[in-house]
Amino acid sequence: MEEINPCGLVTVWPLSKGGRMFPAKEIMTKKVIAVKPDTPIYEAIEMLVKFHISGIPVVDKDKNVVGLISEWDMLRLLSDEKIDKNATVNDFMTADVITFDEESSAVEICEFFRRSNKRRVPIVRNNKLIGIVSRHDILKVILDLRKKL
Numbered sequence: 001m002e003e004i005n006p007c008g009l010v011t012v013w014p015l016s017k018g019g020r021m022f023p024a025k026e027i028m029t030k031k032v033i034a035v036k037p038d039t040p041i042y043e044a045i046e047m048l049v050k051f052h053i054s055g056i057p058v059v060d061k062d063k064n065v066v067g068l069i070s071e072w073d074m075l076r077l078l079s080d081e082k083i084d085k086n087a088t089v090n091d092f093m094t095a096d097v098i099t100f101d102e103e104s105s106a107v108e109i110c111e112f113f114r115r116s117n118k119r120r121v122p123i124v125r126n127n128k129l130i131g132i133v134s135r136h137d138i139l140k141v142i143l144d145l146r147k148k149l
Helices: 041-051 106-115 137-147
Strands: 010-012 055-059 065-070 098-101 119-124 128-134
Touching: 041 055, 065 098, 065 119, 098 128, 106 119, 106 137, 119 137, 128 137
Parallel strands: 010 098, 098 119
Antiparallel strands: 055 065, 119 128
């Protein structure tokens, strides 16, 4: 079952029962690049290019996750002639974001990736951003498991 926070923006994937193999807190990137909703969109694009990433969590002043901005969200900048040159991340971000908590397992996150077209998920503690897990991180877990066989 999904749990929705009071503002209705962020869905936290439920924890499964049982043990935790490779919890998110052990595989996530902890130094997360994040932006605020009022960040100029072109500044966000520069960050994607500079850091070779394909998406960035959007947080409020208290580090609550309020959205996600990805390359896909920004593609319309090239073809939409009506876009304001002062556009912000808020104008493009996806506000309905799935997050996982730090105790969620790599298996849970992997299952989510397999059912969606998402490439990354923010990891939260009390809805506050503490990390991010990407498909690439899950692939590293798969390789680690293979080495142990």
